[in-house]
Amino acid sequence: MTAIFRGRLEYGDLGPLRFCRMTASAHRYSRHLSNAVSALDTPRMLILQTAGVSHVEQGLQHSVLAPDDMLLVDCGKPFSVTSMQGCEHFILLLEGKDDRLADNVDVHLNGRTGLGRILSHLINDAYGQYPLLNRHSARLIGDSIVGVLDNAFKNKDEEKQLTHDFRLFKQNRLKAYIERHLADRDLTVERIASVEQCSVRSLHRTFQVEQGCTVSEYIWQRRLSRCAEELRSNEHAHRSLTDIAYAWGYGSSSHFSRQFKSTFGMSPRLFREMARGRDKPSSAA
Numbered sequence: 001m002t003a004i005f006r007g008r009l010e011y012g013d014l015g016p017l018r019f020c021r022m023t024a025s026a027h028r029y030s031r032h033l034s035n036a037v038s039a040l041d042t043p044r045m046l047i048l049q050t051a052g053v054s055h056v057e058q059g060l061q062h063s064v065l066a067p068d069d070m071l072l073v074d075c076g077k078p079f080s081v082t083s084m085q086g087c088e089h090f091i092l093l094l095e096g097k098d099d100r101l102a103d104n105v106d107v108h109l110n111g112r113t114g115l116g117r118i119l120s121h122l123i124n125d126a127y128g129q130y131p132l133l134n135r136h137s138a139r140l141i142g143d144s145i146v147g148v149l150d151n152a153f154k155n156k157d158e159e160k161q162l163t164h165d166f167r168l169f170k171q172n173r174l175k176a177y178i179e180r181h182l183a184d185r186d187l188t189v190e191r192i193a194s195v196e197q198c199s200v201r202s203l204h205r206t207f208q209v210e211q212g213c214t215v216s217e218y219i220w221q222r223r224l225s226r227c228a229e230e231l232r233s234n235e236h237a238h239r240s241l242t243d244i245a246y247a248w249g250y251g252s253s254s255h256f257s258r259q260f261k262s263t264f265g266m267s268p269r270l271f272r273e274m275a276r277g278r279d280k281p282s283s284a285a
Contacts, residue, residue, distance in 0.1 A: 012130050014142025018043075018093040021127055023051075030080035042076035043093040046149065048111065048123055052087030056080070065089070068111035068120055072153075090123055094146060106156070115152035122148060170196075171210050174203075175218075182223055185249050189215045223248045224263050227256070231268060232275040241268045 007024035047056065049065040056063045056071055058079035063071050073079055075093075111120035126133075126141050133141065177195060181187045192215065193200045207215045226248050230236040236244065245256035245268075260268045 010127075013138065014126060014133075014145065015139030016095055017142035017145060019123070019126070020091050021088070022091060023088045024083065025086040026084055027086070028080060028082040030078070031075065032078050033076075042074065043095050045073040045075050046090075046092040046094065047071050047073060047081070048090040048092070048120060050088045050090065050124075052083055052085055054087050054089060055082045055084075057082075063108065068117075070109035070111050070116065070120070072107035072109075090127065092123070092145070094149070107153075109149075109152055109156075115148060115155050119145065119148045119152055167206070167210070171206065174206070178215075178219055178222060182219070182226060183247060183249050185251055187219060187249060219249075220259060221263075223250065224260060227260070227268070228264065228271065231272040234276070237276070241272070 003026065005025055005027060007022065007027065009020055009022050011018070011020035013019075047054070047065060047070065049067055049069045051067055054065045056065060056073065056079065058073060058077055065071055109116040109119070111117055122141075122145055126145065130138070174192065174196065177192065178187070189200050189203060193203045196203065204214050207213060207218055211218055213221070227244050227250075230239070230244050230247075231241075241256075242253045245253055250256040257268060260271070264271055266274075
């Protein structure tokens, strides 16, 4: 028995930008051309997947779109879109030729991060607020979508460097937070994850990749380093080992001594004596 097709199209204009929201059960639609079409007369078609999975074929290219994925399609060439289980997506038609539609150029966008995410939200908001937009406002929103789309593709060239820079920025921010709170005994991985609004797992993964250790290991390394600095300093010569250890987040002097010896190869007391020159042998008479 053939399944009943169910679908819904909602469409509108944002200035010269045409857009529609399509919701449909399992389907396949395609565009076939009997004659060549001038690139100048052919719109670009942006598909933003919002639910389900779609398979897009054009020439030798086959793309799979999951929710928040975007794909730019050349309407001047035959293509087909298939969804085996049904899907929902936005379709935007943009006028004008685009050199990015060459066969060797990646025309995918990730709508989960960066400018792709901003673009995805802008399209969704334009749809949600469309009834409240007058003609002038609609045109401005349409121009904004086209502008963000173009910049999102240009941004792809710098994506790897920007991703690295962002990871470095995030890493430095995490390290700065840890440094400010080293003395807090309740400085835990869970607390840091809560402040950074990320999962404990992703926090550990970030440190493992960048530092080669877990967050907890990094915290104890930094506490040991700060303790060692004060053990070397004459300014803190009057303070006991326990006082220094407790001031940097330790809750047990024996724990501090074990960690210190494991890291520096000697007890904190011997380290302090050597740093202050007390271990130097007397000169022979």
